[in-house]
Amino acid sequence: MSTILFHEIVFGPIHSRRLGSSLGMNLLPYDGKLCSFDCIYCECGYNENFRTKTKLPARENVKAALEDKLLQLQKENTSIDVITFAGNGEPTLHPQFAEIIDDTIELRDRYYPNAKISVLSNAMHAGKKAVFDALKKVDNNILKLDSANPDTVRLIDRPNAPSYTIDKQIELFKRFEGNFIMQTMFVRGSHKGKTVDNTTEDEVSAWLEVVKETNPKEVMIYTIDRETPEKNLEKVPLEDLKRIGERVEKSGIKVNIAG
Numbered sequence: 408m409s410t411i412l413f414h415e416i417v418f419g420p421i422h423s424r425r426l427g428s429s430l431g432m433n434l435l436p437y438d439g440k441l442c443s444f445d446c447i448y449c450e451c452g453y454n455e456n457f458r459t460k461t462k463l464p465a466r467e468n469v470k471a472a473l474e475d476k477l478l479q480l481q482k483e484n485t486s487i488d489v490i491t492f493a494g495n496g497e498p499t500l501h502p503q504f505a506e507i508i509d510d511t512i513e514l515r516d517r518y519y520p521n522a523k524i525s526v527l528s529n530a531m532h533a534g535k536k537a538v539f540d541a542l543k544k545v546d547n548n549i550l551k552l553d554s555a556n557p558d559t560v561r562l563i564d565r566p567n568a569p570s571y572t573i574d575k576q577i578e579l580f581k582r583f584e585g586n587f588i589m590q591t592m593f594v595r596g597s598h599k600g601k602t603v604d605n606t607t608e609d610e611v612s613a614w615l616e617v618v619k620e621t622n623p624k625e626v627m628i629y630t631i632d633r634e635t636p637e638k639n640l641e642k643v644p645l646e647d648l649k650r651i652g653e654r655v656e657k658s659g660i661k662v663n664i665a666g
């Protein structure tokens with residue numbers, strides 16, 4: 408199976424469908440994956456196939472790597488739209504995530520004051536005070552919710568904590584008081600003999616209720632783009648994504664669609 412693992416702390420800039428020219432930050436191991444979800448569509452592959460004993464990069468090394476890269480890009484006159492925390496797993500699992508965000512804000516302000524800082528997160532750890540406070544500081548606090556149906560989330564995203572509930576996630580989202588972007592992957596197919604489809608009317612209407620209740624400043628709707636560990640998945644056609652997006656827009660919330 409071909410997967411994408413990032414082998415550096417700072418990578419790119421790469422073109423992101425949703426964010427533009429993006430300098431990537433990987434706070435996770437560079438020879439494996441670390442995530443509290445194990446999504447069947449994850450471009451990094453399944454957790455069990457990419458275990459690592461490598462330590463996470465220390466805050467000082469992350470800061471030095473980012474500063475080096477920003478200096479190099481400045482010399483080359485390369486512009487960047489965004490510095491994005493994503494990489495090989497869930498960035499908020501790094502124990503120094505909050506301090507690293509502070510360092511990144513400092514360096515961004517010094518070298519690329521117009522660049523935004525984005526964090527792509529599965530939102531599972533947003534209840535930790537340090538993580539919550541750090542996410543509130545970034546420009547694009549992008550939190551995943553692929554379904555309002557717990558069974559669908561367990562089928563598609565496979566959170567590793569039995570205590571994960573949608574109700575708890577909704578309460579967490581609300582605590583950001585609109586200062587977050589909801590990201591939702593729409594996908595169809597099957598997994599271990601079960602149908603996967605979070606685009607049915609029941610799914611979309613329940614998800615839409617959560618969107619309205621939590622009131623994000625934007626919703627990012629997307630579908631699979633690269634090879635996925637579960638082979639029986641297919642892209643959702645752009646027209647279907649647009650139809651879902653129109654329903655979000657009707658409730659007055661901005662939508663970004665990447666088909």
Ligand code: SF4
Nearest residue numbers: 442444445446449496
């Ligand atoms: S949350 Fe992201 S990194 Fe984690 S398994 Fe899902 S797609 Fe992969």
